[in-house]
Amino acid sequence: MFYRSADRTALIQVFRASEPELSPLDAVKQASTHLRGGTRGYEEISVGPVSGVPGAAQLVYQYDSEESRGVRRGVERVLLAADGAKWVVLTAGPAAEWQVTQDHHAAALAAFRPTG
Template identity: 40%
Template sequence: MVGRGDDPRPDPKPTGTSASPTATPTSTPTPTPTATPSPTGGELPSDYREVTDVAGFTIAVPDGWDRSESEQGVFYKSSDESSLIQVFTITEPDTAPLASLRAASKTLSGKNPGYEEVSLAETTAPDGASEAVTDDAAELVYAYDSEKLGARRKVIDFAFTAQDGTQYAVLVAGPDAEWPAQRDRLTTVLSRFRPSG
């Protein structure tokens, strides 16, 4: 699927590029991750659960979302596939989060119809993020015309260095008409983020 419009963030390989959310990854769904009890610091919204993913991280995901995994990372998708969460490690050596997202935006602009970079900047961990999410972070917000959905999609791609030194990207996508639901979802996902591998 990489290379076509409506793709998740491109293959996280040492190319300095990133991906855009889109079509269903070409992979077999994997077993459902284990639900774990919430830590004592703060309650999750009633329609979320905390999962420890077999890929080596813990996050909060909406109830009823299905997990799959491909070369582009781990995906959690709504039943109608209009919204998704994508998590992967950034494997490019010596690449800061902002540089990774700048390269992603350049790649995405050539792949996705109607691509618009809304914002790209260094940032800090959002309020409510777990302690594993450091302030070495950047955020790309973009929109594009999803051929699969037949509608405009808006995406937040949040890249950061975790406390263990690993760089991650957490991408949250949904219909443009539902903005800022993506922002709220990202905050909830990151509230439980921690490496677990």
């Protein structure tokens, strides 16, 4: 699933992780390494396990984005389904609107029911 706002400044993606051998933490660390190598202005803000959510890990980052008309900040969470499949919920938007992005991410996570 891929949603982009009408003005293209923000996005939400939900997809199944394609690296079954990686733990959720290793998956977000790998995502950070990949972004660092090819994304203009990339900065890792935080990466690690998600408190209170067993098996989940999260990456918060920002980068230069023409679509967001400046700096775009994103949050990528990798979750485990009951069958062990890994799912990714990624939300991003203008850094100046970080609270809105966090609200959208929380709503996406609340509605998402991974079934594997």
